[in-house]
Amino acid sequence: DQQVKQNSPSLSVQEGRISILNCDYTNSMFDYFLWYKKYPAEGPTFLISISSIKDKNEDGRFTVFLNKSAKHLSLHIVPSQPGDSAVYFCAALIISNFGNEKLTFGTGTRLTIIP
Amino acid sequence: NAGVMQNPRHLVRRRGQEARLRCSPMKGHSHVYWYRQLPEEGLKFMVYLQKENIIDESGMPKERFSAEFPKEGPSILRIQQVVRGDSAAYFCASSHQGQDQPQHFGDGTRLSIL
Numbered sequence: 001d002q003q004v005k006q007n008s009p010s011l012s013v014q015e016g017r018i019s020i021l022n023c024d025y026t027n028s029m030f031d032y033f034l035w036y037k038k039y040p041a042e043g044p045t046f047l048i049s050i051s052s053i054k055d056k057n058e059d060g061r062f063t064v065f066l067n068k069s070a071k072h073l074s075l076h077i078v079p080s081q082p083g084d085s086a087v088y089f090c091a092a093l094i095i096s097n098f099g100n101e102k103l104t105f106g107t108g109t110r111l112t113i114i115p
Numbered sequence: 116n117a118g119v120m121q122n123p124r125h126l127v128r129r130r131g132q133e134a135r136l137r138c139s140p141m142k143g144h145s146h147v148y149w150y151r152q153l154p155e156e157g158l159k160f161m162v163y164l165q166k167e168n169i170i171d172e173s174g175m176p177k178e179r180f181s182a183e184f185p186k187e188g189p190s191i192l193r194i195q196q197v198v199r200g201d202s203a204a205y206f207c208a209s210s211h212q213g214q215d216q217p218q219h220f221g222d223g224t225r226l227s228i229l
Contacts, residue, residue, distance in 0.1 A: 004157075006157075034217060036220075041222070041223075042222050042223075043119070043121075043206050043208075043220030043221050043222045043223050044158070044206070044220045045220070046217040046218070046219060046220075049217060089157060089158070101163065101171065102148065102160035102163055102171060102173075102174065103148070103150075103158070103160060103208075103218060104160065105150075105157035105158045105159070106157055107155075107156060107157040108157055
């Protein structure tokens, strides 16, 4: 049962334009949503997160939008740069009494920025 | 660099052998998580540990796999009697105690079974 889904396996965007990566989820109990970026042969790098009680979080060129009613979130990167070419994973977690719990990942979207 | 350290980066084993993967969390982090990534798939949660305690092992296969995070030293993911299907990239992450603390990942151990 894939609780976090990234339906686009790949995306190509011209340098300088906006990149929009999408993610859908099915579990309404998720408390936080996160985006990670991954280069080949490296571990995922945390980019940005958003609490389920918010609808937008912005950090520099990265903005994450959350639509709880649609169970959908998106990551906007503007302007896109060649170094943004990587695989982007959407992830979600449920906060427990122990603190952070396991991350549930989507299958990733490979973003290619065209110079 | 005080990031999450995993070793070895690459590990080759023959079927039936044991594999030991090590993870040293970031300084000050008391939570450790192990994930597995199969080719063309996302990362799948395996186990969540705090010092000397397994908090959640719901993602661990019932047999052959075990994990520990002792009071001193790194966290160890141990796979006994490895099979071809164990070939994957294994990632460790760590975080601080508390809500909304992001997990920081190591660069993974790529396990290949001959």
